[in-house]
Amino acid sequence: MSGRMTGLAHTVHQPVGGAEDAGSERRHAADLAFEIAGDATAGGVDIVQVFAQAAARMGDSVWVGYIADGQRAACRVRVGQQPVHSGGDRASLAVAFDAALLRSRIAAGAFHPGSLILLDSPGGWPAPNPLAEPPVSSLPVCPVPFRALASRIPAFPQGDRIVALGLLTWIFAYDPALVRRLLENRLAPRGGRWVSAGLRLFELGWRDASRFVPRPVRAGRSPQAALAGRVEVMSGREALALGALTAGFTSCVVRAEHPALQHWAQSYAALGGRVLTMRDAFMRRSIMGKCGGSPCLVQAADPGFTGPVLVVEAAGAPVELEEACAPGTAGAVLGLAAACGVPRVTLRIERAPRVEALWYPFGVDPLAAASGCPGGVRPVVLAPTTVEECYHFIGLARRLARQYRRDCVVLVDAGLLGAVQAWRSRPASAVWTESVGDAVIEDDGSTGRVDNVLAGLGVEQAPLEAFVRRPAPVGGEAGDVLLVGWGTTRGPAEEAVARLRARGLAVSALHLRVLSPLPRDLWALLARYRSVVACELQEDPQAASRRAHALANLLRAALADGSFTDGTRAAPRPAVTAHRFASSRFLAPAAVEDWAET
Structure with missing residues (x-):
């Protein structure tokens, strides 16, 4: 399935019964991204990390990143069948505690058309849509009384986040016993009262989820693909x-x-x-x-x-x-x-x-x-x-x-x-x-x-x-364009390459984990492409220009160390250039795809 999913239509099904029934009939999609608009911590526990650990235990690959928006922060979470190394292009689901931040994220194009918005309704449920004006009117909004449910246990600060964790557990059909155990481990250092209150809040969100969410979402690998042994999440x-x-x-x-x-x-x-x-x-x-x-x-x-x-x-x-x-x-x-x-x-x-x-x-x-x-x-x-x-x-x-x-x-x-x-x-x-x-x-x-x-x-x-090993390119061992990067450019570049090659374009990606010394035989790989592009993120023009030119010089030096003769005449060397992708926080695969197409 393409990463450019339009809404939730590709990833949802109607539950048969309550929370227990919905969890027993899990269906899978290639991947799905959602965002949490607002602070995701409660009682010193980040519910995103608890969710990520549960996702890994259930066999899903998970990626989490935080997006700064002024003094506030949103959190992008992506789960999928294959290992994911980026937040994808746009999200299909939102859990919103901050309506103003949600508006900002929607205006930034963070969501697919038709994405489901789970918005906190402080006055209880049902509630009028507080976002019923452009540009949000086209997105379906489900008011959820996160704070009203959490008020039943007032001793736990920001308990509405724990309620949301229970709701997400039901939406993704994760084992509630597993999530309870992970949550208990996180709260244990604070004492038994915190553990008891946290588990009760989680239960409220999980058992009442079917009252507020019209349809559950399924994404990720099959349960048989769950990680065995000790799983690290940090x-x-x-x-x-x-x-x-x-x-x-x-x-x-x-x-x-x-x-x-x-x-x-x-x-x-x-x-x-x-x-x-x-x-x-x-x-x-x-x-x-x-x-x-x-x-x-x-x-x-x-x-x-x-x-x-x-x-x-x-x-x-x-x-x-x-x-x-x-x-x-x-x-x-x-x-x-x-x-x-x-x-x-x-x-x-x-x-x-x-x-x-x-x-x-x-x-x-x-x-x-x-x-x-x-x-x-x-x-x-x-x-x-x-x-x-x-x-x-x-x-x-x-x-x-x-x-x-x-x-x-x-x-x-x-x-x-x-x-x-x-x-x-x-x-x-x-x-x-x-x-x-x-x-x-x-x-x-x-x-x-x-x-x-x-x-x-x-x-x-x-x-x-x-001893340095030459990394294997993603795509083909030869072609027209080779995208070379390091750090967080890996996921977006590799996803974009998969889409471009599906349309017949000879584009590949290479990610370097050792920038110095470079593998001795790297020149032989670079020589198989007509053009080599050093990819860089432009969070600051001066810094991005410095890094892009330095990486391009490293690649040119690697080519200069190699031999480009076919026995009778010198073989042409590939052109080495640099491109800086504009990025406010993390690079989307669509940005790389659109640039490569031009």
Whole structure:
């Protein structure tokens, strides 16, 4: 089924009886996206994460992303048969707690014509349609007394969100016992009264859903496709924080001030990590008090720590010039990391909104550094594409930095920070192998021996390039156009390619998880296409132009390293260009499709 569904007609059926009967006759659609207009948290529990975990357990692939609209936020949730890596083009269902935010989302074209709107009716039910004026009059509105139902248990703040969770459980025919168990686990730290009140609110929404919703919706895979074993469900921000602690980074150095960094630091600190800022007095004392006053980056981050240090920064974030330049401060010390002989792991957030007129004046652009570092060693640049990779790539970067004595950068798309995804738990080595093959040596003591040998030989750069695996393109191994991207461009590009190839266009997509070093044989793949396009998101014109040109230069360098002769004459090289897609929060597949058609 095409991702461009028109309304709910493709994805609904009439229930046979009540909630129990509706759940027993589940029908499936290819995928469906819906939005929650308003805050989705209640009692410290995000109902979206509970829903996502239930979706994964029931065999659905799920993607969640948050869309900022001024000071308010809407949440896009998409479930489907196949793995989904984007929010799709438009939603077919809305659960609205904020009528003004709903109006804004409808005006932005977020919904299909005929989408079903479940709108809170504070005065009870039935209620007149509060949106009965253009441009909302064409959308069917079902008033649901979320707050009126939640008022039966007034001790639970924002209990209407838990009621909505029960309603969504019935709509998608998920096992209510499973959702109750997940909700109970989330509320357990707050005590038995919270658990009891939350479960009662959930029951109100689930049992009364058939009174308010005219028809249930079915989307996703069959129950036989449910994920087996342990299922992890978390946001990208949580995955990065937990992954850093799991990798052994008990402390981190935050280089700049940016809202995205502050939110990540809060998650990291909540899990037990120690956050050191550029103006941290303890850092200055540690720097000057260890190693006879020499710039020792390891002790600055965590006294007694013997491995690489974790540095966190965001593109477009300003810093104090005095703090960055003053001798003995963290800014000066981080600039001397190479002189200390300590490799550095940098968690860099890109595609985040610019917060000030002043750009970070001393941060090195990892993409530009990867495309050419005269007189120095190029950093390793990893770019996760999923929340699971956000969790595992921090550990991979630490192992590579220690084993190959090279600075490593984990380049994180800001769109992944708020995204929520589910995956089946598996060993970290299985994820690492997909990108860097056998480059990582098992930590059984052999790593230390390799380090000693490299140090004795004076080798600064081990041949990591030989291990990086070339990713497989989506579409065809040859054709007219190859779209190359990283981060959150993966889902929209791959979906657009599937639609374009169905119409006979020779378009393919390639997603890079390792931007530096590139696979040695990447040029052979690029040479099979007439045109190679570096795809970028334009949240800010200056930053997008910088990233697009850097990625295009990396691809041109890869082509220059290859041979283009067929034995008698030089074969033509493909043209490498860059295109920036306008995007306010996340890229829709239709935008890529429309551009490729032109």
